[in-house]
Amino acid sequence: xxGITQSPKYLFRKEGQNVTLxxxxxLNHDAMYWYRQDPGQGLRLxxxxxxxxxxxxxxxxxxxxxxxxxxxxxxxxVTSAQKNPTAFYLCASSIDWGGTQYFGPGTRLTVx
Amino acid sequence: xxxxxxxxxxxxxxxxxxxxxxxxxxxxxxxSLLWYKQEKKAPTxxxxxxxxxxxxxxxxxxxxxxKKELFSILNITAxxxxxxxxxxxxxxxxxxGSNYKLTFGKGTLLTVNP
Numbered sequence: 700x701x702g703i704t705q706s707p708k709y710l711f712r713k714e715g716q717n718v719t720l721x722x723x724x725x726l727n728h729d730a731m732y733w734y735r736q737d738p739g740q741g742l743r744l745x746x747x748x749x750x751x752x753x754x755x756x757x758x759x760x761x762x763x764x765x766x767x768x769x770x771x772x773x774x775x776x777v778t779s780a781q782k783n784p785t786a787f788y789l790c791a792s793s794i795d796w797g798g799t800q801y802f803g804p805g806t807r808l809t810v811x
Numbered sequence: 812x813x814x815x816x817x818x819x820x821x822x823x824x825x826x827x828x829x830x831x832x833x834x835x836x837x838x839x840x841x842x843s844l845l846w847y848k849q850e851k852k853a854p855t856x857x858x859x860x861x862x863x864x865x866x867x868x869x870x871x872x873x874x875x876x877x878k879k880e881l882f883s884i885l886n887i888t889a890x891x892x893x894x895x896x897x898x899x900x901x902x903x904x905x906x907x908g909s910n911y912k913l914t915f916g917k918g919t920l921l922t923v924n925p
Contacts, residue, residue: 703853732913734915739917740917741815741899741914741915741916741917741918742854742899742901742915743915744912744913749910789853789854796910796911797842797903797905797911799845799856799859800845800856800913801856802847802853802854802855803853804852804853805852805853
């Protein structure tokens with residue numbers, strides 16, 4: 700089946716720990732994105748990647764890092780520098796930059 | 812600063828009612844407007860609108876864009892309980908060279924009661 704997968708579905712982390720969220724797509728899409736969603740807020744862009752081996756900061760990149768070593772994969776690391784990491788994280792991809800984005804199922808991160 | 816404003820923020824209707832959701836925007840270098848439906852998890856794509864006045868339709872859902880007045884509406888006729896979701900509007904703009912930026916509104920929470 701073609702699509703975007705994210706894992707894990709739920710993640711609990713202690714304060715001060717780094718954690719990596721997985722995002723994989725087999726749609727052969729060039730562009731991939733990470734968003735954060737908080738209650739009552741729209742989606743906010745963390746990082747995006749137009750093409751493999753390239754990525755750019757979005758609107759709220761502080762405390763996060765990404766890599767794009769393979770076209771199919773765009774993992775997001777939430778570092779201990781992120782002051783308020785508890786949120787719902789959504790990964791998306793589009794066939795090219797600016798194209799319609801299709802979303803993964805999301806990862807809900809809770810910092811204890 | 813780019814703005815995408817959705818209204819109402821929440822709406823409760825009965826099955827069979829017709830609803831209209833609004834999305835207004837202020838962005839430069841507009842490219843397209845997207846509507847998504849978000850139930851428990853991932854937003855699912857509904858429509859992409861790029862031209863004014865051309866209605867996009869899919870079953871009971873339809874949407875239209877007005878690039879002069881800078882808004883779009885999403886209509887749902889004969890609502891069903893399965894239409895209950897958050898409806899997200901997003902605007903794509905060109906942000907220099909080949910770069911694009913997507914800005915989301917906060918969404919409209921639609922609840923359809925039996």
